Amino acid sequence: MSRAAIQVEPTAQAPGAVAIRGVRKGFAGRSRKSAGRLALDGFDLDVRAGEFLCLLGPSGCGKSTLLNMLAGFSAADAGEISVDGEQVRGPGPERGVLFQTPMLFPWLTTLDNVLYGPKARGAERGAARAEAQELLRVVGLESSSESYPHELSGGMRHRAAFARVLVNRPRLLLMDEPFGALDAITRVAMQRFLLQLWERDRMTVVFVTHDVEEAVLLGDRICVMSGTPGRTRAVFDVDLPRPRELELTDTVEFAHLKRQVREALEGSH
Structure with missing residues (x-):
């Protein structure tokens, strides 16, 4: 796909504000003898309308679990998740979901x-x-x-x-490592494509990734989660200019923020 394929015309921020308050989610063991697992405990986070927020954390910290609850596919054991002031009680067309494997x-x-x-x-x-x-x-x-x-x-x-x-x-786009299974060249093309689409529509995006560089390139903010059970460990503002091109990854400012985020991620294990 050519870089000129999308004519980008930024629009005003759309609705899609997210509020996550004291969310707790556990999973029972497979048998009476096996212990259950607490995926999230006391998780709090706000996502502003029109914001591109990246969720970063170690495996098993509850990133996908949180995304599934935002989508309405599962319910929290405690706490509340709301979009534009309305509690999430199930799936809805105002919340679009993209997984690693295209559905x-x-x-x-x-x-x-x-x-x-x-x-x-x-x-x-x-x-x-x-x-x-x-x-x-x-x-x-x-x-x-x-x-x-x-x-x-x-x-x-x-x-x-x-x-x-x-x-x-959708007012809210939820993305669970959508480019994780792609080869390096296709992944770069899809990152550029996503940036162009977001600049065009400015819907709210919550993007789960394991890749620090991807999070810094795409996000307005990055939420680094702690290990199991998942909590908010650190939140970084990505104060880098938009629209973003991949050449930004070669700048000193990009490298500095990437190092800060990596250090927070390493401390979350």
């Missing part, structure tokens, strides 16, 4: 995958189709609208999954 129906074309959400909620057919086709143009898949997922490359499947989520116009 596409293999029996549907790219266009029909994007249209699945609008059809399910009874959107007007002609308008939904026009919007889906426009999104495919935006993500650089206009010529692949009739292709099936197995006919797309890894990066193309990720972009199709983006379009499928964006067609629902």
